[in-house]
Amino acid sequence: MSLPQVAVVGAAETTELGKVPGMSQLQLHADAALNAFADAGITARDIDGVATAGESPTAVAHYLGITPSWVDGTAVGGCSFMIHVRHALAALQTGQCKTVLITHGESGRSGIGRGGFRGNASSLQGQFETPYGPMGPPTMFTLPVLRFMKEYGLSHEQLAMVAVVQRQWAAMNPRATFRDPITVEDVLNSRMIAYPFHLLECCLVTDGGGALILTTADRADDFPQPPAYILGTGESVETPMISQMENLCSSRAFSVAGPRAMADAGISHADVDHLMIYDAFAHLPIYGLADLGFCERGDAGAFIAEGNTAPGGHLPTNTNGGGLSYMHSGMYGMYALQESVRQIRGNAPAQVGSCEVSVCLGVGGMFGASGCVVFGRQPR
Amino acid sequence: MSRPIPVPTPETAHFWEGTRAGELRLQRCDDCDHVYFPPRPFCPGCSSRAVAVFAASGRGALASYVISERPHPAFEGPYAIALVELEEGPRMMSNIVECPQTPEALVLDMPLQVTFETLSDEISLPLFRPADGEKS
Numbered sequence A: 001m002s003l004p005q006v007a008v009v010g011a012a013e014t015t016e017l018g019k020v021p022g023m024s025q026l027q028l029h030a031d032a033a034l035n036a037f038a039d040a041g042i043t044a045r046d047i048d049g050v051a052t053a054g055e056s057p058t059a060v061a062h063y064l065g066i067t068p069s070w071v072d073g074t075a076v077g078g079c080s081f082m083i084h085v086r087h088a089l090a091a092l093q094t095g096q097c098k099t100v101l102i103t104h105g106e107s108g109r110s111g112i113g114r115g116g117f118r119g120n121a122s123s124l125q126g127q128f129e130t131p132y133g134p135m136g137p138p139t140m141f142t143l144p145v146l147r148f149m150k151e152y153g154l155s156h157e158q159l160a161m162v163a164v165v166q167r168q169w170a171a172m173n174p175r176a177t178f179r180d181p182i183t184v185e186d187v188l189n190s191r192m193i194a195y196p197f198h199l200l201e202c203c204l205v206t207d208g209g210g211a212l213i214l215t216t217a218d219r220a221d222d223f224p225q226p227p228a229y230i231l232g233t234g235e236s237v238e239t240p241m242i243s244q245m246e247n248l249c250s251s252r253a254f255s256v257a258g259p260r261a262m263a264d265a266g267i268s269h270a271d272v273d274h275l276m277i278y279d280a281f282a283h284l285p286i287y288g289l290a291d292l293g294f295c296e297r298g299d300a301g302a303f304i305a306e307g308n309t310a311p312g313g314h315l316p317t318n319t320n321g322g323g324l325s326y327m328h329s330g331m332y333g334m335y336a337l338q339e340s341v342r343q344i345r346g347n348a349p350a351q352v353g354s355c356e357v358s359v360c361l362g363v364g365g366m367f368g369a370s371g372c373v374v375f376g377r378q379p380r
Numbered sequence B: 001m002s003r004p005i006p007v008p009t010p011e012t013a014h015f016w017e018g019t020r021a022g023e024l025r026l027q028r029c030d031d032c033d034h035v036y037f038p039p040r041p042f043c044p045g046c047s048s049r050a051v052a053v054f055a056a057s058g059r060g061a062l063a064s065y066v067i068s069e070r071p072h073p074a075f076e077g078p079y080a081i082a083l084v085e086l087e088e089g090p091r092m093m094s095n096i097v098e099c100p101q102t103p104e105a106l107v108l109d110m111p112l113q114v115t116f117e118t119l120s121d122e123i124s125l126p127l128f129r130p131a132d133g134e135k136s
């Protein structure tokens, strides 16, 4: 089988080179991109893949107004952009995206707007968020939820039930950090961190690690453990600024990455035996269930509170106890993946029975990014 | 200690010149009429560079918030970090002043009016207060 050919169809440098004190580093990326769009006769609307280094692909995609279905932030120094081309080739040949934008911009001499992280007072976050006093994820990731509560009738008790249900799963897991049962009252009486979030609605902070080894399906049977096949994957980014989410009641990155992974896997919601949704805070499973389409947005709180995701429910979710009760080292996604693999293998502490299909939805930043993997006990 | 002070870039200079002059300045695309924030010299809706700066009304509504209990050197006691939906469409982060920092006083969709706090000779920060005629 021959793979499709790939070509460069637009190329340009920034309008000025040398000393450009009139542009921030991020604008240098954008200026080059706009010139390349003009060269190719397209706009950002035609782009569905973004690769960059130096700035994050989240920042570049949002700044240019792109909704990507493929991103690559590989940053390994000056050869990163050659590597982006290689990754883009593979992505294009396999249909992960249709049109990739690769940008470079560096205010190496003038140092304008360099960095792009919080703490840099000239970044967009530094100018338009940091002055208002956000103190890390508990005061930022949590910002959209009051709007969700008003729009969709989510109650404080339902939000608390996310933590209660996940503790039920954690109680079955000897490795979970917190295993003692809790009630809605316990959650609502725990210390307020950032209204409306209480301590027990925020993730743990722990140490740990994990690793996965992947190989091709033809070799999978040579290993002692039953394989967990990758049936489908998805990814996206939205914005590095929580204040600029397109919709405070939905993660655009979830709603691009999740359905794409399920569609690639060729599965319907009824096929899903097990679900993991990265839970840095209690509202994430609620957003995730709705953005994946497991229930209507207005029903997501009740869906969890009524036990559908709890032990014995028809959609067991976050069965390791999650970031709220199991562990959260800072980048929890690896632990969600590990739990999906355990469920597929059939050796999870809180095994959900015979698990044919597990969906694992991750978040990056604060609703900034998402990746989703669908695992199967059988290959597609 | 005061708030972290923003450092403008060439693309945001007009915004901070505006706040210094008591105006909240946004940008509108000449080609598709999209109004957007934060500032950039092109339209995130259609990639056009034909955009213009204009003075916004300064009116908005409370879209969402949290009340942070975490200690911050620039704030006394619990304080709300708010998202304000501007009348012209864009949303921005801000703080709500001249209003108790409580769930009872901070009611979603309450009308707000911009006000400015001078942080330095260069930077005046846009904040919001309950609009005139609103109880606080």
Ligand SMILES: [Zn+2]
Residues within 6 Å of the ligand: B029, B030, B031, B032, B033, B034, B043, B044, B045, B046, B047, B048
């Ligand atoms: Zn436009």
